[in-house]
Structures are given as structure tokens and as C-alpha cells.
Amino acid sequence: DIGDIVRGRDLFIGYDEKDRNEKKQLQQSLKKIFGKIYGELKGAQTHYSDTTNYYQLREDWWTANRHAVWKAITCHAGESDKYFRNTCNDSGTWSQANNYCRCGNDKPGQDNPNTDPPTYFDYVPQFLR
Secondary structure, eight states, rough: HHHHHHHTOOOOOSSSSHHHHHHHHHHHHHHHHHHHHHHHHHTTTOOOOOOOOOOHHHHHHHHHHHHHHHHHHHHHHOOTTOOOOOOTTTSSEEEEEOOOOSSTTTTTTTTTTTSSOOGGGGGOOOOGO
């Protein structure tokens, strides 16, 4: 799960040595990225004490940005890189949210309730997903 990876909580160790090395490289890159954010963020030095892995900063960043990440993954995916596949709609036929990436009649700027993609999955423990 992307949220677990960003926050440094991913339980997947890897199938082989290549997977484990790629995971290490990814975490090193995330440490560099969040190190830069830490260095440029006003007040970060007084708020965050972890300057090795930046776990709390990563958690806060994910909380602030997960909606934008989710929209980028689901709404701006190309034809062959869909995060979600077609599902069954109310009439029993296959369906998928298109255009504004919402089901129903939601349009940009209307803020209809319960139309945002579910971003709460990242709070379910990984072993239960």
C-alpha cells in the first residue's frame, strides 16, 4: 500500500534479494526526500525529533496529502495503469467511474457528500487488508 510505503510501515519484505534491495533503495530515497522537506519546513526542527527516518513527518505529510495522491492514482491513470478495474453497478452490469472519477452526478466544485475516493484504507492494518 502506498500510504504504508510513504510512512515507512510497509510489511512486504520482498520475494527475493532484488525485491529487498529495491525496497531499501526506495526507503533511502524517501529518507532523502523527507530530509529535504525537514530542512526547508518552517518549525520542523522544533516539532519533529526524528532526524533519521522522519517517521512522524512522513505520517503528517501523508495525512495532509493522501487525497491528492489518491486522485493522482485513480483519476489521472492512463488506460493500461488503472488502480481499480471495472466493478458491478446497481443494475448488475460492469461499470467504472469515468471523467471526474466519481460515480453518480458529482461535478467539479459541487462537493457532494460521500463522493471522494475512499482514502481510509490506509488506516486498516496491512495484515487485515
